[in-house]
Amino acid sequence: MEFFYVSLLCLFVFLISLSLHFLFYKNKSSFSGQIPPGKTGWPVIGESLEFLSNGWKGHPEKFIFDRIAKYSSYVFRTHLFGEPAAVFCGANGNKFLFSNENKLVQAWWPASVDKVFPSSNQTSSKEEAVKMRKMLPTFFKPEALQRYVGIMDHIAQRHFSDGWDNKNEVVVFPLAKRYTFWLACRLFVSVEDPAHVAKFADPFNELASGLISIPIDLPGTPFHRAIKSSNFIRKELVSIIKQRKIDLAEGKASPTQDILSHMLLTSDESGKFMHELDIADKILGLLVGGHDTASSACTFVVKYLAELPEIYEGVYQEQMEIAKSKAPGELLNWDDIQKMKYSWNVACEVLRLAPPLQGAFREAITDFMFNGFSIPKGWKLYWSANSTHRNSEFFPEPLKFDPSRFEGSGPAPYTFVPFGGGPRMCPGKEYARLEILVFMHHLVKRFKWEKLIPDEKIVVDPMPIPAKGLPIRLYPLNA
Numbered sequence: 285m286e287f288f289y290v291s292l293l294c295l296f297v298f299l300i301s302l303s304l305h306f307l308f309y310k311n312k313s314s315f316s317g318q319i320p321p322g323k324t325g326w327p328v329i330g331e332s333l334e335f336l337s338n339g340w341k342g343h344p345e346k347f348i349f350d351r352i353a354k355y356s357s358y359v360f361r362t363h364l365f366g367e368p369a370a371v372f373c374g375a376n377g378n379k380f381l382f383s384n385e386n387k388l389v390q391a392w393w394p395a396s397v398d399k400v401f402p403s404s405n406q407t408s409s410k411e412e413a414v415k416m417r418k419m420l421p422t423f424f425k426p427e428a429l430q431r432y433v434g435i436m437d438h439i440a441q442r443h444f445s446d447g448w449d450n451k452n453e454v455v456v457f458p459l460a461k462r463y464t465f466w467l468a469c470r471l472f473v474s475v476e477d478p479a480h481v482a483k484f485a486d487p488f489n490e491l492a493s494g495l496i497s498i499p500i501d502l503p504g505t506p507f508h509r510a511i512k513s514s515n516f517i518r519k520e521l522v523s524i525i526k527q528r529k530i531d532l533a534e535g536k537a538s539p540t541q542d543i544l545s546h547m548l549l550t551s552d553e554s555g556k557f558m559h560e561l562d563i564a565d566k567i568l569g570l571l572v573g574g575h576d577t578a579s580s581a582c583t584f585v586v587k588y589l590a591e592l593p594e595i596y597e598g599v600y601q602e603q604m605e606i607a608k609s610k611a612p613g614e615l616l617n618w619d620d621i622q623k624m625k626y627s628w629n630v631a632c633e634v635l636r637l638a639p640p641l642q643g644a645f646r647e648a649i650t651d652f653m654f655n656g657f658s659i660p661k662g663w664k665l666y667w668s669a670n671s672t673h674r675n676s677e678f679f680p681e682p683l684k685f686d687p688s689r690f691e692g693s694g695p696a697p698y699t700f701v702p703f704g705g706g707p708r709m710c711p712g713k714e715y716a717r718l719e720i721l722v723f724m725h726h727l728v729k730r731f732k733w734e735k736l737i738p739d740e741k742i743v744v745d746p747m748p749i750p751a752k753g754l755p756i757r758l759y760p761l762n763a
């Protein structure tokens with residue numbers, strides 16, 4: 285199937301490369317100076333296939349480190365997704381991009397993302413990003429999240445008793461996706477009934493897997509399925525929104541019960557409320573942003589705890605101390621989360637070694653200089669988590685799993701960046717911390733486990749996932 289898409293892509297490239305080449309040269313910036321070293325690869329597709337295929341082989345960092353070594357430079361030129369691009373590496377590269385948001389650079393997504401998920405157009409524009417950013421803290425700031433710890437615990441209990449308890453073997457990644465999606469449905473739009481959640485889950489998985497794909501919109505392609513699914517979910521969300529408006533008017537829904545009520549009742553400075561479709565797009569954006577990222581993180585927690593018994597033991601001790609301090613039936617609360625320090629250090633080390641997002645794009649909104657090189661306006665710029673996470677300059681013995689790296693003041697600034705940085709840093713960071721810790725609590729309290737495929741391959745497309753979804757054998761602790 286992959287071969288089919290690659291062949292189609294080559295045909296596509298052959299047919300339009302000349303015309304796009306013409307366009308490219310016509311639009312070339314007049315900015316002079318030495319551009320970063322590197323090569324542009326094939327016409328139009330540039331080095332996109334090398335960029336993606338290193339991920340399919342499980343080593344996305346290879347694309348970065350090969351070029352850092354070849355050009356002896358922490359910034360190099362390439363050509364990705366039809367666009368001239370530069371990759372910024374190391375702590376200085378991260379710092380530069382994160383601190384120049386909306387001054388020299390702004391967010392940019394490949395065309396596939398814009399088509400599947402039109403609201404990414406809006407959040408990347410300065411105005412929409414500001415609006416969204418103003419609204420999100422009410423839902424995502426730690427004080428607000430405190431209210432949700434108990435709900436997360438409640439959903440986690442239901443999830444573990446439905447999907448894990450009384451099973452000898454499970455496949456972790458699909459279960460982790462079910463967990464994070466259930467939580468999001470409950471906390472964003474108050475959909476808790478598993479049958480209703482399941483109605484969204486399949487189309488949502490199609491959407492997530494076609495989001496960063498080769499943008500060929502033909503029946504059967506992941507891209508085509510993603511567009512169809514995105515339209516379906518939007519329609520479903522709009523019908524939930526319409527019903528909620530009625531419920532709010534009749535006093536049957538609470539203004540603070542979830543992010544949907546909040547969005548419906550919040551107006552901008554001019555007193556205007558958001559349109560239903562706009563709200564649906566924003567909620568879809570949050571669902572997409574938080575789905576595979578947190579599921580990938582939970583899956584890798586399970587993988588590393590299976591491989592490292594002494595780390596498992598540390599997490600188990602910490603979580604059992606918390607579990608023993610609770611009265612029967614008492615839900616986890618904010619104070620319990622604050623006690624999960626070692627568990628969070630472990631989760632951070634997981635995010636360092638297996639960052640769910642490998643990096644993100646920006647676009648140069650003006651000509652500028654970086655490290656003595658000229659970056660022309662319009663170039664796409666990429667920051668890469670692995671360029672610091674797996675670099676011995678920033679993390680000695682980078683492949684060693686060592687949660688103590690996060691003790692004390694932790695890693696140097698701009699080196700640990702699984703959530704990005706600067707004004708566009710992931711708004712769901714604290715929410716993700718809670719859902720991962722609540723997941724770890726229930727997991728170690730209930731089970732020990734072992735991997736069924738000891739050397740299971742990791743595929744990064746675009747998130748890291750064990751190729752077979754991480755099948756494990758469970759050993760219940762209360763048996």
Ligand code: HEM
Pocket residue numbers: 391407408413569570571573574575577578581639640641643644645701702703704705707708709710711712713715716
């Ligand atoms: C372990 C879990 C997660 C990781 C590693 C992660 C990582 C990231 C990263 C690296 C970015 C891009 C920053 C950039 O452009 O430089 C991002 C953006 C974003 N994330 Fe997360 N994220 C996670 C969970 C979540 C959750 C749970 C939500 C929602 C509840 C969420 C919502 C978003 C949104 C809406 C954006 C786009 C922000 C914008 O365009 O300004 N993320 N995330």
